[in-house]
Amino acid sequence: MFPIGVRHNLLLQTLLNMTRKPPQPRKSLSAEELMAMRLQRQAEAERALREHAADQEAFHKNRERLKAERLAREALTDQ
Numbered sequence: 001m002f003p004i005g006v007r008h009n010l011l012l013q014t015l016l017n018m019t020r021k022p023p024q025p026r027k028s029l030s031a032e033e034l035m036a037m038r039l040q041r042q043a044e045a046e047r048a049l050r051e052h053a054a055d056q057e058a059f060h061k062n063r064e065r066l067k068a069e070r071l072a073r074e075a076l077t078d079q
Contacts, residue, residue, distance in 0.1 A: 029037070
């Protein structure tokens, strides 16, 4: 007899094996399809980099604007 925890794990493993789908065969892609996928991934990566750079630029501009406003307020209160 197995301990309760082991029995539970064996039962779960058996149920998982019963409900698991068989692996599907991979479709072999043509050279054109592979090139198209590579170009699409490259275009998506470039777009993501451009978006990130634009977000960083907007963040830094906003930070500098807020810093200038803060320094102006502090200059007014120091007088």
